[in-house]
Amino acid sequence: MGGAATRKAGGTRAQIQTVALRLFAEHGYEATSMREIAEQLNITKAALYYHFASKEDIVRALIETMLAQTSELIQWAEEQEPGPVLRREVLSRWADIMQDQGLRMFRFISANHVAMREISPDKSGMSAQLKRLFEILTPPNASVADQLRARLSLVVINMVGMAAGDLNASEDEILAAARQISAELLPRGD
Amino acid sequence: MGGAATRKAGGTRAQIQTVALRLFAEHGYEATSMREIAEQLNITKAALYYHFASKEDIVRALIETMLAQTSELIQWAEEQEPGPVLRREVLSRWADIMQDQGLRMFRFISANHVAMREISPDKSGMSAQLKRLFEILTPPNASVADQLRARLSLVVINMVGMAAGDLNASEDEILAAARQISAELLPRGD
Amino acid sequence: MGGAATRKAGGTRAQIQTVALRLFAEHGYEATSMREIAEQLNITKAALYYHFASKEDIVRALIETMLAQTSELIQWAEEQEPGPVLRREVLSRWADIMQDQGLRMFRFISANHVAMREISPDKSGMSAQLKRLFEILTPPNASVADQLRARLSLVVINMVGMAAGDLNASEDEILAAARQISAELLPRGD
Amino acid sequence: MGGAATRKAGGTRAQIQTVALRLFAEHGYEATSMREIAEQLNITKAALYYHFASKEDIVRALIETMLAQTSELIQWAEEQEPGPVLRREVLSRWADIMQDQGLRMFRFISANHVAMREISPDKSGMSAQLKRLFEILTPPNASVADQLRARLSLVVINMVGMAAGDLNASEDEILAAARQISAELLPRGD
């Protein structure tokens, strides 16, 4: 008792989300079956369906979790004085959010953004939020290149999983480097 | 016979690849079924299997096409004098390759890299090639950040599809900007 | 307890029967799930099982309600002098019973008689009762046609729902007409 | 060869329809599973899906078969001189159609009309056809009772399965009696 196989404590629903996030990130949404998720948790498929109405529903919950954090970030940003300092800070907080679950959330998104597009054609407002973040990160009257830079500064962080697979360094080192590069991409001005 | 029912000069195999690439890029590898591919081509599933031994086989062919071009690029690069000038040129040629089919190949890769990892644990040698390209783009004794920069300079181009969705500019403008940003990421030195 | 949280004077069991009857009549027995019944009542599935041991049990209760009335009718009929007059009166009382809940009971039976046959292979004795009713309605030494007439006179009433869907008349008019036709079907003789 | 288990000859599709019709009539649509149908034919479930896109699709095919015959009957009737003679003949031909597969088609319809309503909310135009038939069978200026009589004359035939279960007579005798009763129901006049 206590360690490994604690049930009840922490809530099955939360555990499902954790496991699902890991599997979706590792094998992709389509390649992960409900059976697989259930097996990893030592519950039945039917129990899964007690907590989530469908497979898509798990994803939606996952997205909503992230959405809530992003929403908070946006709201905070909108209350601040705009300018380069804010932009750097926003970027940094974004990295914090993404880093929250290790690199899992990044990997989940970059591994599944196509699937996501089809699943929730933005009931969730995810892309609307991203757009708002982009605006916050983009100085007024930015060139196309700078607009793209702002977008990439955000997104580069999600690429780390994809690109750093063979890099000979600790996860911490990689994340630090990613943050720095991301900050450098951020368009100067205003 | 031979003349009568020829459709587009025997190019069925090629057509399959084109359609499959599009669908894999749009919906992802797992979410695309052989039925779907066949239907789009107005042929039967069985006909598909006449041309390709399996679904994975289609992917392999797709990858090989790209692999051949990458291989050529690597070979050419290895015959040149190393240095910053070469690195810029390699990056540029890489963008040419990627741009070959519009943005489709990018999207295919970024939408499916997880699936690919599982499907062909590098029968194809794709990641070996990428590694080689990374080495070519990385100056000697580069810091972790610079190593990551080299990787991202390559990969950023694949992100364009993901990031530029809402950007108010022509595809040409976007690609040009992407090339420029990619070049800026390229670590200086040596 | 006792006063505070009473809902409609303890009639949960009755409410379940009412809702179930409606749903079974509308969508059929198999197509109606316990979840559906529970949802319509704003109670949990488990609560349903507190009141009824099984889904079949709900049906049995439904049938028993009707059975009790039919039983009474049969008993009464058996105490009367047989003959054409009695037969007409039996038919009329049968229509009264059926009309009791609007047309719901008819619809329930005609929508589910096949399912019933399989579910309770007459634990309930429903078909035994129907058979007895048929006998009462059939004059002695009736021809096959007359035997069928007797049966149809009873059953025709259950058909009204099925047949009168598009008829341009009030429910009362339709039911009156149905009774009349039913009476005409009743075999004459003895 | 020749007798029992002939495959190929006659067409799997047709055999599926035959078996499905029987099972739907016996146990009802919802209570009949694709597995059951497949097992009876000694084919796999997947083979079923090769021939029919869905379970509903089997029903639709079944209905269409009947629809085609009904359609022909209506067309023929519309070319004849209206009047009592025609009405009797229409009714007789309707019985012929229904009798085509023994009593199976009747039973199928009366056992499943609720399910049918939900499945194909009259894409098929079945109820439109029935309405047209009713019109043909109803004399001009008929009373409500007569309108109902016309409807029941048609429908009574479908009731035979439901009502004659315990009747001690051959199927032929029953059907003959049903035709006669049906004819008597037909409203006189014009």
Place this chain on the structure above:
DNA sequence: GATGAATGAGAATTCATTCAT
């Protein structure tokens, strides 16, 4: 009287693949 959580069995459907013709 009622609930939250879970289960085992089975449903419909889809998929990649095969093979005789």
Place this chain on the structure above:
DNA sequence: GATGAATGAATTCTCATTCAT
């Protein structure tokens, strides 16, 4: 070169039911 028919394994999801609290 291609097809029609079929398969076996897997998938998502639903259902009636149970039971500790």
